[in-house]
């Protein structure tokens with residue numbers, strides 16, 4: 551009998567995982583992996599935050615059984631996360647707000663995508679050009695036609711005019727995916743007045759905003775980074791937020807995040823929750839308990855919450871110091887170029903503007919790994935590798951006559 555899988559085609563491997571595999575196989579003692587999408591500490595390790603460790607110890611002491619958690623997640627988690635996402639705006643939204651625990655930010659996006667597919671089956675979704683590479687794949691897999699709006703200009707600036715022009719032409723019901731802060735991969739964020747303009751135009755067009763908040767707290771702090779969420783919340787119109795604790799609590803493998811849906815009114819809350827629960831039930835039944843319980847413990851105990859805020863600030867400040875360090879070293883080594891964009895970009899990444907050829911040269915000659923797009927993870931830099939990386943980039947720029955590093 552022939553195999554039912556004989557016709558199955560091999561897909562290309564995930565580009566990010568491919569880079570990590572090549573990095574692991576590299577025997578150079580000076581190798582550096584800047585292709586990763588995780589925060590690494592000064593010693594190059596994924597940190598175990600103190601607040602997480604203390605919450606986990608408390609959970610162990612409680613000796614709770616490993617029961618199923620509700621389909622929409624642990625109630626204490628959902629409640630605390632709604633406050634974290636909406637903060638001061640929460641009371642005005644509460645009666646029409648649905649917040650459910652999800653499997654990381656990806657799981658939250660997927661719940662949101664599957665839900666929107668049932669409410670707006672003919673809608674298209676608009677993502678930034680460029681965007682996190684999984685956005686297109688995820689929304690396509692959910693059945694959406696995925697389009698892009700202009701975002702990054704060749705000169706390294708933000709194409710706000712292009713974004714507005716595209717948004718002005720969208721039909722009612724289409725979905726606009728926006729990065730709430732720390733845009734991945736460019737590190738370019740919108741200004742408060744730009745958020746206000748987008749909100750007003752989306753409302754006028756009847757476009758549904760979907761904010762991806764995977765990096766809240768990594769730009770200027772939790773409160774300041776809420777500007778986009780606050781802008782949409784204050785307008786009081788329906789929108790969605792996907793939230794992730796992978797980065798901000800360094801809980802990558804625990805798959806813990808949330809989807810929040812601001813519905814149109816109290817009467818919509820029950821029906822919307824029931825639909826999202828059906829999607830969760832038929833996809834994974836209920837979310838994993840450990841990450842949710844850990845986060846609920848941290849967010850519901852003021853001492854642990856304060857400790858988390860401090861630890862988040864340390865991560866944020868370390869990234870900023872690495873940005874300064876890289877920009878300063880490049881300024882010294884390549885004085886005819888302007889590297890100030892590195893310190894202006896926000897979050898874990900820098901869109902270096904390095905061409906694919908330059909990235910290839912960094913890899914083959916210096917064992918420094920970056921994404922082909924030129925995205926480097928600034929959070930993977932540390933005092934020990936900063937000189938190595940800066941020297942290598944400077945050499946590549948000088949030898950290749952590379953002109954594309956943005957000003």
Ligand SMILES: Cc1ncc(COP(=O)(O)O)c(C=O)c1O
Pocket residue numbers: 587653654655656657682729734762764794795796797802806807
């Ligand atoms: C913009 C963006 N959204 C969502 C995610 C997914 O987060 P998680 O790892 O929690 O699924 C990521 C992860 O890198 C991301 O960069």
